[in-house]
Amino acid sequence: MKRFSVKGKIVLWLTVMMTLLSGLLLLFMLSASQQVITGTSMKQLSETVRRNAGQVSFSGDKLQLGERFHFYQSGVTTLVYSKSGTLLAGQPPVSVPAGAAFDSGELRIIPSEDSRYLLLDFWIPNGWESGVWIRGLLEAPENNRATQNILLVAAIAMPLFLLLAAAGEYLILRRAFRPLDTINDTAEAIGAAKDLSRRIGLPHGKDEFSRLAETFDRLFGRLERSFEAERQFTADASHELRTPVSVIKGACEYGLKYDETEEEHRETLEMIHRQSVKMSELISQMLTMTRLEQEMELPTMEEVDLGALAAETAQEFPGVGGQTELAEGVIVRGDSALLSRLLRNLIENAFKYGKPEGHVWVSVEKTDGEALLRVRDDGIGIAPEQQEKIWQRFYQVDASRNDETAGAGLGLAMVEQIARLHGGRMTLESVLGIGSAFTLHLPLLKKAKA
Numbered sequence: 001m002k003r004f005s006v007k008g009k010i011v012l013w014l015t016v017m018m019t020l021l022s023g024l025l026l027l028f029m030l031s032a033s034q035q036v037i038t039g040t041s042m043k044q045l046s047e048t049v050r051r052n053a054g055q056v057s058f059s060g061d062k063l064q065l066g067e068r069f070h071f072y073q074s075g076v077t078t079l080v081y082s083k084s085g086t087l088l089a090g091q092p093p094v095s096v097p098a099g100a101a102f103d104s105g106e107l108r109i110i111p112s113e114d115s116r117y118l119l120l121d122f123w124i125p126n127g128w129e130s131g132v133w134i135r136g137l138l139e140a141p142e143n144n145r146a147t148q149n150i151l152l153v154a155a156i157a158m159p160l161f162l163l164l165a166a167a168g169e170y171l172i173l174r175r176a177f178r179p180l181d182t183i184n185d186t187a188e189a190i191g192a193a194k195d196l197s198r199r200i201g202l203p204h205g206k207d208e209f210s211r212l213a214e215t216f217d218r219l220f221g222r223l224e225r226s227f228e229a230e231r232q233f234t235a236d237a238s239h240e241l242r243t244p245v246s247v248i249k250g251a252c253e254y255g256l257k258y259d260e261t262e263e264e265h266r267e268t269l270e271m272i273h274r275q276s277v278k279m280s281e282l283i284s285q286m287l288t289m290t291r292l293e294q295e296m297e298l299p300t301m302e303e304v305d306l307g308a309l310a311a312e313t314a315q316e317f318p319g320v321g322g323q324t325e326l327a328e329g330v331i332v333r334g335d336s337a338l339l340s341r342l343l344r345n346l347i348e349n350a351f352k353y354g355k356p357e358g359h360v361w362v363s364v365e366k367t368d369g370e371a372l373l374r375v376r377d378d379g380i381g382i383a384p385e386q387q388e389k390i391w392q393r394f395y396q397v398d399a400s401r402n403d404e405t406a407g408a409g410l411g412l413a414m415v416e417q418i419a420r421l422h423g424g425r426m427t428l429e430s431v432l433g434i435g436s437a438f439t440l441h442l443p444l445l446k447k448a449k450a
């Protein structure tokens with residue numbers, strides 16, 4: 001059975017069952033029709049013999065047959081015998097063997113040379129001592145011919161019908177199983193060509209195959225994102241880590257060669273330390289982003305009071321301005337660690353790209369249906385043509401900036417990613433030379449709204 005496909009197995013099973021069923025049905029029909037035919041003949045025989053018996057009378061010892069006595073009627077042969085069994089009247093059919101014992105009123109079947117006969121006797125007494133036997137004979141209905149006909153038709157029609165049914169079943173099953181083939185082909189093609197962008201793309205439906213296809217498509221989507229994130233991570237990591245590594249390497253070589261005093265050694269070591277701190281920050285940022293992207297670490301969603309969270313985070317930055325407005329009771333669903341990370345990135349940027357005597361403000365408020373978390377500064381601002389690009393990974397407006405505070409261009413990409421994970425979005429208003437306002441829009445919790 002293992003050699004057969006599921007389609008083959010179903011067709012085989014149905015065909016076997018149908019064959020059995022039609023065989024049984026045929027047998028039942030044959031036996032029922034036989035019974036009906038025999039029953040009709042018996043009735044016919046019994047009625048005719050009784051009618052003839054009614055026509056038998058005696059005048060003294062003399063037998064008299066009435067006018068309506070028929071020796072042969074509707075296939076029934078009637079014979080009259082003496083008490084001792086001598087034939088008195090009538091002509092028995094040639095093929096019937098003579099000498100069957102008499103038994104009044106008992107319907108019997110006796111074999112003849114080439115078929116069978118139904119037989120019925122009646123004893124008609126004449127006084128105490130004498131009387132005659134009336135015997136009716138009817139050839140048992142030759143049902144063989146009808147049976148043969150039925151069998152012949154069945155022998156031709158049944159295989160044809162079964163073949164047709166099997167073909168129909170196979171076609172229907174093949175059609176029904178086609179989505180499975182599509183799923184299989186797509187999975188194979190993805191495996192062979194390593195093209196993870198392919199999808200099965202069955203039309204939306206509630207049946208098992210559509211759901212299977214959707215599950216596979218989601219799986220392929222995740223695989224694709226995961227591969228893409230891995231590829232991106234490897235590319236970014238090698239690119240971004242090259243700079244600090246070469247700085248450290250250069251510093252070591254220079255220090256080994258030229259540093260003489262303890263002071264000089266210390267300076268070199270400090271530089272190496274700063275670069276390694278930067279490197280480890282970069283690595284941890286990249287890992288966090290990759291994990292979030294691959295959905296390896298799902299955010300733990302809980303009710304978060306945005307005002308309280310902002311107040312707590314802003315405390316870490318003593319420079320955040322006095323005009324900070326934090327509304328109470330702005331509740332959202334979110335991961336507080338991630339949201340606080342988002343806010344920290346924005347505040348750090350506001351200081352990094354602020355003016356020497358600049359200000360930074362944080363505010364939380366709610367509008368209809370939305371919670372807003374805003375970080376505003378009066379810093380250098382961002383040119384309109386840059387405002388789209390700053391959200392990309394590793395994008396920096398002034399890439400030549402290479403002071404100690406310079407990041408790697410991952411901060412805003414992470415901000416955007418966290419906002420997206422929370423079903424929210426970021427907006428930016430900025431004027432070059434005047435300042436910027438970064439706003440996180442999150443859906444408000446319904447309960448909190450009431």
Ligand code: ADP
Nearest residue numbers: 349350353381390396397407408409410411412
């Ligand atoms: P990083 O700060 O590490 O360079 P980010 O992704 O945080 O990377 O920011 C990307 C770029 O957007 C920065 O290089 C900077 O040019 C610009 N930027 C971000 N925040 C501000 C801001 N508050 N004011 C002006 N420019 C900003």
